[in-house]
Amino acid sequence: MDIPATRALGRYGEQLACRYLSDAGFGILDRNWRCARGEIDIVAREDADLVVCEVKTRSGAQFGAPFEAVTRQKLRRLRRLAMLWLDALPPVERSGLSVLTIRIDVVSIVKRGTDTARITHLRGVQ
Template structure:
């Protein structure tokens, strides 16, 4: 389990770095409440962006993007409302993105950013 957690943390670190390098401002990471967790909350210009990060070491179980279910997206929408209430923010726009990180056995990691999935 520690290896899985370490891989997930490494993937989230890569995702955060990717977002910052592409003009996002990170507002929160690994925000937790009784209902669940948001991996990254960021701002891109005037848009609040909630990012779900999925990291995989290979494609044996499909791409990281394939692991995002309708149920997970529904949960993220609920968590966005809770995060906004806790932080007393009312952004003009809100978007949910997925950042998929693939850590192949050979070569460097790849980061795939899909905007506006929900």
């Protein structure tokens, strides 16, 4: 798969993940947030949890499930990025965001050709 096709698949997966999370009752706070240290695909809220969501989309499972690409190193980076995201909020927004916990979720999407996408949502990945 060439790079533009890979990017298009990734954008499709992130849009699908946002719709899935919204339909499940999550509030989407931010998408594709970037800083010098990395990127968060989706920042959402579920009840009192701030949810940093990594989205992995593949066109097949020949190399394993997409969520298997989320390494311990990536999880550590996402935890640091969550704190940087909170620090970057204007004080007014930060004071209005009462968060009890920060959680890392992974939304794994497999989309083969014209088949319906298969979504797997892993909550609280350690």
